[in-house]
Amino acid sequence: MSAGSSYVVRGTALRDHWFDAPLDHADPSGPAIRLFAREIYDPALESGNLPWLLFLQGGPGGRGNRPLGLSGWLREASKSFRVLMLDQRGTGLSTPASRQTLPLVGGAAAQADYLSHFRATDIVADAELIRAQLGSGPWSIFGQSYGGFCALTYLSFAPEGLKEVLITGGLGPLAGPADQVYEATFGRLRARNAEYFARYPQDRAVATRIMDHVRNVAEFLPTGERLTPERVQMLGNYFGGNTRIDALHYLFEDAFVPTPDGDRLSDGFLTQMSAQVSRAANPLYALMHESIYVQGAASNWAAARVLAGHPEFHPDAPEPLLTGEAVYPWYFEQDPALVPLRGVAELLAVRSDGWGPLYDPAQLARNTVPAAAAVYAEDIYVDRDISLATAASVRGLQVWESADFHHDGIADDGEGIFARLLSMVRGDAG
Structure with a gap:
């Protein structure tokens, strides 16, 4: 382990930590990776006297937050903790996995074997290695979205490392298949589409017009690839937020501008569109997304198979609905950051061996670690009914x-x- 000196950014004290970890925790003498985590605390407090809180970011494939100050949940957490913001393996500064770095591992088959060590069980093993090297006793953890999935894995396989567990929007199913997730979330997404277009009825025609337009007129994103109707549908990711849903309206109102060749999509719209649909910043999300539900059987592009039974989400529907959090094979044909990873994506999608259990239901049923979770009734990413069933277990x-x-x-x-x-x-809720 190595740690840098502390520094202060806008009233927030930070210290960078680096750790060496085995790629495969079952083979400590094998290849190693480097893990990065950032300590965050209130400089007005004596950090050495504060207990640790590990934050597990959503994703998979999302790096830890880069705070510019103590605000939001960090403001509240820093009253009681020093927060450890982990870049989960393969993200941020933790031996990143991308189209640029994965060829160092070898061909597609070697890359698939390598990425089989980038799941929640491996993240938990990393966390326990880090906890030991920091000299911490059982610590508190806070998991958002996929971070909550990791928290359940932590409760399953290393509960001795935990003092208390907080989860927001992150109680996934404890057993397969992945299809159940998409059947549930497509239903939530259908309702969210109806809610949005009832709030902004004029946007229904705009969305349909954009999809018809890009089907017939070549419009190119700043990254060089042609915009397609199915990538326009990805704007449904805005529906996952309280305020982001309204931000979508402002994006739609910038869509078209008059030109000598007729109405075209504006440069402003195309630039914003590119930022929404590219996975250049988090390629592991696309590669590993369905694997977070897989335990012993291949996902085999579950979201694409389920979508086939919901024609209102097809890009050629009369008024196609916007899609949400899912990954489809065409991602690896249309996103320049993912095209070089198409081979490994196919191998991961059909992989049926090498996926061990993500949870221990027996251990969860006898859990003694204090835990609390926020479940959002209309969550389009982590279904409420699935979440409550998991909570009951x-x-x-x-x-x-x-x-x-x-x-x-x-x-x-x-x-x-x-x-x-x-x-x-802590037993003092009002």
Whole structure:
């Protein structure tokens, strides 16, 4: 382990930490990777006297947050903790996995074997290695979205390392198949489309017009590839937030401009569109997304198979609905950051061996670690009914269900949500 000197950014104290970890924790003498984590605390407090809180980011494939100050849930957490913001393996500064770095491993088959060590069980093993090297006793963890999935894995296989667990929007199914997730979330997404187009009825015609336009007229994103109707549909990712849903309206109103060749999509729209649909910043999301549900059987492009039974989401429907959090084979044909990874993506999608269990239901049923989770009633990414079924399988897990927030609730009222969950696990909730 190595650590840098502390420094202060806008009233936030930071210290960078580096750790060496085995690629395969079952083979400590094998290839190694480097892990990065950033310590965050209030400089007005003596950090050495503060207990640790490990934050597990959503994803998969999302790096830890890069805060520019103590705000939101970090403001609340820093009253009681020094926060460790982990770049999960393969993300950020933790031996990144991308089209640029994965060829160093070998061909597609070697890359698939390599990435089989980038799941929640490996992230938990990394966390335990880090905890030991920091000299911490059992610590508190906070998991958002996929980070909550990792928290359940932590409760399954290393509960001795945990003091208390907080989860927001992150209670996934404990067993397969992945299809159940998409059947549920397509239903939530259909309702969210109806809600949006009822709020902004003029946008229904705009969205359809954009998709018809790019089907017939070549419009190119700043990264050089042609924009397609199915990539326009990816704007449904805006539906996962309380405020982002309204931001979509402002994007649509910038869509067309008059030109000598007739109405075309504006440069401003195309630039914003590119930022929404590219996976250049988090390629592991596309590569590993369906694997977070896989335990012993191949996903075989589950989202694409389920979508086939929902014609209202087909790009050639009369008024196609916008899609949400899912990955389809065409991602690896249309996104320049993913095209070189098409071979490994196909191998991961059909991989049926090498996927070990992500949870231990027996251990969860006898859990003794205090835990609390926020479940959002209309969450389009992590279904409410699946979440409640999972919660019922974890002994002592307290649930706070809310219809006031969507999947990004901690971006809306992080301070309030964090404080509520912490009070729940400590037995002093009002």
